[in-house]
Amino acid sequence: MSHEEAWDARYAESQRIWSGNPNVALVSEITDLPTGTALDLGCGEGADAVWLATRGWQVTAVDISGVALARAAEHAAAAGVTIDFQRHDVQESFPEGEWDLVSAQFLHFWEEFDREKILRRAAAAVAPGGTLLIEGHMDHGPFGHGDHAEIHFPAPEEVIAALELGDGWQVLTSATHPREQNDQDGNTVTRVDATVKLRRSLP
Template structure:
């Protein structure tokens, strides 16, 4: 089965099935830093994986809708939330965001490293993410900004935009949003085998202005 013929669910179920755990179980660093000062409300976690961000949010009083395409990942996330005692604060939903999107509006919409090797309309999904932000709410997008030098030719189909390009692609209406953060930054990534390397990530944090 190739990336071209497998569905997103099949690709990610296979990826998560390679080991008992893919991620650390801890929240993404930028999410924890940028969300910690916010008053808890409702949150939408897009591409929640094994639930590290969703559980962290719920532990801090947020009511979370957590979405992923992989049933394997969601099953692990549900167990993580139950063990942390916050299972009742998280609504786990399975969506292929290319074809369906959770309903409702949220005080926080988070998309942390929403990338895939398969075909995914990322710009359209992020536009829907922006539309799901309630007035006064925050949209937080964290992603890789360009491939590491050794992967430049390995995945030519993967496009990793700069933060300026992310904001431009959102097509936000004038006068309704303010940019709180627009930056690239280096991050040391440690692999499961202990090897570490530095790559560049991008952060976009936007606030939807309250309605007058």
């Protein structure tokens, strides 16, 4: 099964996988930024992309799953916003252009894939003066144990080092933080996430 087929199957398991709300880190880290162009990598069912678009961002939203993108388009239509949805396996292809904000929220996969390569490509897509926001898990939380327990969740400093940015970037946030989440039985649990926020310098 290809990665595309795996994600389509995952989304086809139920009518909605995610909450429909924007990610907490996106809201807290981006609210004060001036609006511009934004790229949402791994947009899923579109909550982040729609939240950005309703606040005036011009959004390009990318996902590997056609099932997810169809739901995201329905979400955008219901919210009355226009978003450029594109289907990409970002290991193989990437949208063309530069953006004032590139957001990669929980870009994880239960099979092997080159997350560092994707994030370096994401950094290259940030326009001068723009922001790169990367949010990741630090643990499995209430999900994904068993066969996938060997997955490594990098700390913020590991994420920054793997980007191989060199000069011309400012680290704005490099931190871990707790976040409450409901498990499959509806119980509230606390897990730890990692936030990396970087600004690309103007020439």
